Amino acid sequence: MTIPTSFDVVHSCGHTLTHDLTSRSADQRAGYVRWLSSRQCTDCWRTAHQADAASTAEWLANRRAEEQNAATAWADQFDMPPLEGPEKILAWGERTRHQLVTAAYTALVTEGTWDEADWAAFEEQVRLVTRAGWWVDQRDAQGSDLPELLDAAHDRDRPTENPFR
Ligand SMILES: [Zn+2]
Numbered sequence: 262m263t264i265p266t267s268f269d270v271v272h273s274c275g276h277t278l279t280h281d282l283t284s285r286s287a288d289q290r291a292g293y294v295r296w297l298s299s300r301q302c303t304d305c306w307r308t309a310h311q312a313d314a315a316s317t318a319e320w321l322a323n324r325r326a327e328e329q330n331a332a333t334a335w336a337d338q339f340d341m342p343p344l345e346g347p348e349k350i351l352a353w354g355e356r357t358r359h360q361l362v363t364a365a366y367t368a369l370v371t372e373g374t375w376d377e378a379d380w381a382a383f384e385e386q387v388r389l390v391t392r393a394g395w396w397v398d399q400r401d402a403q404g405s406d407l408p409e410l411l412d413a414a415h416d417r418d419r420p421t422e423n424p425f426r
Contacts, residue, residue, distance in 0.1 A: 354393030364404025
């Protein structure tokens with residue numbers, strides 16, 4: 262009796278595909294057929310995988326749009342100036358600024374010792390740093406570190422600080 266090289270495999274998705282297992286040695290074929298039958302057929306796997314990727318991309322795009330709306334509303338409400346820099350990072354810089362300043366408020370005022378006057382003075386410093394790239398560079402910072410980071414900001418990060426320069 263000869264071990265066959267061609268197998269009809271019923272995949273977990275219910276589709277039956279004929280697999281040529283000539284390239285497998287005779288003693289490996291049964292195990293490989295078992296493994297194949299526990300998996301979706303190639304078409305189903307690809308379809309499911311693409312759907313996953315598409316829904317992840319859509320979810321990310323939606324979340325980014327929500328964050329952008331929140332950042333824009335926040336900038337309006339607190340009179341934050343528009344950022345400056347390359348077009349492609351402006352929105353990113355605005356989202357980062359919103360998230361960092363909000364985190365700083367939580368750390369320094371809500372959970373910290375700052376009063377509203379301290380915060381108002383700090384907000385003035387925040388308004389001066391309008392270079393989008395600066396905010397993007399701080400995206401991994403903690404909110405509580407923001408005062409120190411703002412102190413370290415360079416003149417070029419505050420392009421509008423001195424209009425007579
Ligand atoms: Zn299938």
